[in-house]
Amino acid sequence: xxxxxxxxxxxxxxxxxxxxxxxxxxxxxxxxxxxxxxxxxxxxxxxxxxxxxxxxxxxxxxxxxxxxxxxxxxxxxxxxxxxxxxxxxxxxxxxxxxxxxxxxxxxxxxxxxxxxxxxxxxxxxxxxxxxxxxxxxxxxxxxxxxxxxxxxxxxxxxxxxxxxxxxxxxxxxxxxxxxxxxxxxxxxxxxxxxxxxxxxxxxxxxxxxxxxxxxxxxxxxxxxxxxxxxxxxxxxxxxxxxxxxxxxxxx
Numbered sequence: 001x002x003x004x005x006x007x008x009x010x011x012x013x014x015x016x017x018x019x020x021x022x023x024x025x026x027x028x029x030x031x032x033x034x035x036x037x038x039x040x041x042x043x044x045x046x047x048x049x050x051x052x053x054x055x056x057x058x059x060x061x062x063x064x065x066x067x068x069x070x071x072x073x074x075x076x077x078x079x080x081x082x083x084x085x086x087x088x089x090x091x092x093x094x095x096x097x098x099x100x101x102x103x104x105x106x107x108x109x110x111x112x113x114x115x116x117x118x119x120x121x122x123x124x125x126x127x128x129x130x131x132x133x134x135x136x137x138x139x140x141x142x143x144x145x146x147x148x149x150x151x152x153x154x155x156x157x158x159x160x161x162x163x164x165x166x167x168x169x170x171x172x173x174x175x176x177x178x179x180x181x182x183x184x185x186x187x188x189x190x191x192x193x194x195x196x197x198x199x200x201x202x203x204x205x206x207x208x209x210x211x212x213x214x215x216x217x218x219x220x221x222x223x224x225x226x227x228x229x230x231x232x233x234x235x236x237x238x239x240x241x242x243x244x245x246x247x248x249x250x251x
Contacts, residue, residue, distance in 0.1 A: 015224025023073030
């Protein structure tokens with residue numbers, strides 16, 4: 001069966017992959033958040049599994065994870081909340097989480113549980129490529145889960161090609177905006193360089209809080225954008241029920 005991520009990437013461009021944090025702003029908001037994002041222009045939904053020491057995340061995501069844990073979110077509860085999520089959406093759902101809680105659960109069991117509730121892929125920022133390849137790749141394959149790796153301007157060409165061979169679904173591209181909130185000539189050159197590599201795996205770019213003009217520039221080089229902070233930031237000041245308002249104002 002074709003993974004939903006592959007199907008979605010094959011069907012359209014200018015994709016919107018949007019982050020939400022499980023258990024934030026309220027403990028039981030997660031299923032509703034996923035449903036409303038699905039109904040309002042989210043092509044791919046990325047759900048953060050909170051961790052107590054999220055060193056690689058942005059301050060916005062770190063704060064949301066802290067609140068979610070204080071609310072009582074756990075890995076067991078997370079899976080329980082998403083048990084019937086496929087009654088609410090057919091959109092691809094990915095889990096973004098750190099290796100520690102996944103390891104504590106058991107990587108094999110975690111992947112198996114993801115398959116049982118129809119999760120499509122995992123983003124694990126602190127999982128080294130070599131460890132994925134040697135220890136965990138088989139669990140992803142067995143459970144039809146996509147492995148979503150990262151690249152940045154510091155990633156060498158040889159490394160990018162290695163990542164391209166191992167990636168599933170898409171490659172998560174990080175390219176921070178310059179201080180003036182606009183892509184610099186250096187960053188545009190980087191985008192052109194990535195496009196010229198003609199990778200087999202589509203690239204999605206994390207646009208942070210970029211405005212529409214900068215997003216339009218990025219989308220001329222990438223398959224779609226990853227909205228990692230904006231929706232979570234919106235939820236820090238609004239209820240989940242106002243998700244449609246966020247989409248109307250931001251996308």
